[in-house]
Amino acid sequence: MQRFGKYLWIIVLLAGFGLCRPSAAWAHDDICAICGRPIQGTIYLMTDKVTGEKVLVCSDCIKLPLCSICGLPVKDNGVALPDGRHLCARDAKTVVLKAANIEQICGQVKDDLDRLFSRFTSFPTNVDVTVIDRIDVDSMFYTEGNGSESPDLLGCIRPETVNDTTRYKMSLLIGMPLAQLKETCAHEYSHAWVGENVPKERRARLGRDAEEGFCEMVGYLLMDSQNEEVEKKRVLHNHYTRGQIDLFIEAEKRYGFDQVLDWMKYGVAAQLEPGHVDALRDVKLPPAKSVASSPAIYSRTNKPAPAIIKLDGVLWGSRPVAIINGRSFTANDLNPVKVGGTNVIIRCLGIQKTSVRIQNVDSGKEQELSLPAN
Numbered sequence: 001m002q003r004f005g006k007y008l009w010i011i012v013l014l015a016g017f018g019l020c021r022p023s024a025a026w027a028h029d030d031i032c033a034i035c036g037r038p039i040q041g042t043i044y045l046m047t048d049k050v051t052g053e054k055v056l057v058c059s060d061c062i063k064l065p066l067c068s069i070c071g072l073p074v075k076d077n078g079v080a081l082p083d084g085r086h087l088c089a090r091d092a093k094t095v096v097l098k099a100a101n102i103e104q105i106c107g108q109v110k111d112d113l114d115r116l117f118s119r120f121t122s123f124p125t126n127v128d129v130t131v132i133d134r135i136d137v138d139s140m141f142y143t144e145g146n147g148s149e150s151p152d153l154l155g156c157i158r159p160e161t162v163n164d165t166t167r168y169k170m171s172l173l174i175g176m177p178l179a180q181l182k183e184t185c186a187h188e189y190s191h192a193w194v195g196e197n198v199p200k201e202r203r204a205r206l207g208r209d210a211e212e213g214f215c216e217m218v219g220y221l222l223m224d225s226q227n228e229e230v231e232k233k234r235v236l237h238n239h240y241t242r243g244q245i246d247l248f249i250e251a252e253k254r255y256g257f258d259q260v261l262d263w264m265k266y267g268v269a270a271q272l273e274p275g276h277v278d279a280l281r282d283v284k285l286p287p288a289k290s291v292a293s294s295p296a297i298y299s300r301t302n303k304p305a306p307a308i309i310k311l312d313g314v315l316w317g318s319r320p321v322a323i324i325n326g327r328s329f330t331a332n333d334l335n336p337v338k339v340g341g342t343n344v345i346i347r348c349l350g351i352q353k354t355s356v357r358i359q360n361v362d363s364g365k366e367q368e369l370s371l372p373a374n
Contacts, residue, residue, distance in 0.1 A: 034061035034073045048072055050091065050230070067091055069177060081175055083134035094177040099131040102172055102181065109185040113218070116225055119313050119323045120258050124192040127157075127168045129185075137173070154180070157188040159195055168192040179231040183219040190215035198265050206264070210271035213244025214264055217252060220245065225317035247272035251280045256328030256335075257321075307340050311356055311369035320351040324358065324369065334361065 030039045033055035044057040049071045057073060064073035065080075069091035079092040087095060096102055106129045113123045137153045155172045170188045172181065194203065194211055216235055223231045235245065251272060252260050259280055266283040273279065312323040322329045325337040329348035336343040345361040355370040 030056055032056060032058040032061055034058070034064070034075055046072055068175070069095070081133070085134055085175060087175070091177070095175045096178055096181050097175055099174065102131055102174065103129045105178070105181060106170070106172070106185045109182050109222070110189060112182075112222060112225075113186060113189060116222060116315055117257065119326070120261055121193070121197070123189045124168065124196045126166065126196075127170050127189065127192050129170050129172065131174045132171045133174050136171075155184045155188050157191045166195075168195065177231075179223065179226075179228040180234065182226075183223050183228075183231050183235060186219040186222045187215040190218040193218075194264065197261075202265060202267070205270055206267075207244075207271035209242045209244045213241040213248045213272070214260070216241055216245040217248035217260070220249060221252070221257075221315075221317075224319060225315060227318055229318075243274065244271060247274065247277055251277045252328070253319075253330060255280055258326060258328060306338075309337065309339055309344065309346065309358070309367075309369065311371055314351060314353060314356070314371065316353055320353075322348060322351045322356040324348070324356065329356070 030043060031037070032039050034057055037058065039056060039058045042059045044059070044062050045054055046057050047054050050069060055072065061073045061075070064075065065078075065086040066072065067074050067078065067088040068081075068085040070088060072088060074086040074088045077089040079087040079089075081087065081097075096105065110123055110125075110127075117123075132153075140153070140156075153173060154176065155170065157168050157170045159166050159168050161167075168191075170185070170192070172184060172188070176184065191211070194214070198206065216238075220232060220235045223235065238245075248260065251263075254277060262283050262285075263280045266285050267280070268282045268284055269279050306325055309325060312326060315321040315323070319330055324346065325339065327335055327337045329335060329351075331348055331351055334345065334347045336345045338344075347359045347361055349357040349359055349366065355368055357366060357368050359366045
């Protein structure tokens with residue numbers, strides 16, 4: 001699947017019909033954010049895509065190459081990449097430019113994903129990581145005789161089957177900031193997870209936007225666990241999933257990661273719809289015999305419900321998640337959990353790194369659950 005970053009940069013014209021106001025209309029101390037000199041003549045207002053800050057740019061600097069990260073003009077102290085992209089001095093410090101480092105980082109992302117979601121699933125190991133640049137991207141989307149503009153591709157992944165053995169080739173754009181690289185890698189690993197775990201007939205009716213939204217959600221949750229607030233905002237502001245990312249985040253918060261996985265594999269609808277996130281619970285499970293024999297089913301569907309209420313794990317981040325009897329809870333969530341052959345409704349009162357406080361809604365009794373000692 002192809003992964004696109006919808007980078008929008010706009011030079012905002014400060015008067016109608018393409019004309020900017022002369023600087024005399026502004027304060028006399030207007031300074032260009034790029035060259036640092038007082039602005040004489042036309043003033044341009046641009047948005048830094050990294051910080052969201054609006055800055056003033058002079059008519060000389062507006063002619064400079066633009067940074068591929070922040071979208072602002074690049075002065076002499078910037079970096080020019082071999083594929084034609086430019087980086088400002090600030091953003092050049094955040095990007096990963098060595099293929100060996102990218103491969104190492106992706107290996108760490110795989111380990112982080114497995115730890116973060118260890119109670120539910122694991123991610124494929126049959127993935128090979130390669131690095132691409134902007135020239136490679138252009139060649140992917142260039143149609144002979146029609147040199148259409150290439151999209152802002154961040155990464156892509158495709159299966160390759162040889163002698164009945166499938167491996168996934170993950171290609172990642174060199175020169176991404178570290179957090180964006182990690183999120184993109186997690187996104188592509190999620191596509192591989194879909195290929196390995198979602199039945200073929202389900203994939204045929206699963207909407208492309210829904211799959212992209214699921215993959216973005218996984219990357220978002222990884223960034224949340226690592227307190228990468230800037231990258232989280234970038235994910236939410238990227239509209240190429242057509243709103244599915246927001247619905248998946250809402251669904252995960254309301255029903256838990258386990259039920260999101262169930263819906264991906266056995267859901268009836270092709271995608272989630274605004275105002276109807278509860279459709280996530282509308283799944284068509286295969287016969288019990290099929291479930292028991294399928295290697296793609298994670299352990300919670302194969303094990304009997306515990307006889308007691310216990311804390312399975314804590315996913316720590318800016319929004320901690322507690323796993324209680326296989327069910328996901330954030331603070332103040334109210335959900336039923338299976339205890340033996342019955343359902344018990346509990347409320348999560350608070351989450352700590354190694355413990356959680358809950359309330360049995362029926363009895364009103366509160367108790368503290370702790371992770372087992374290693």
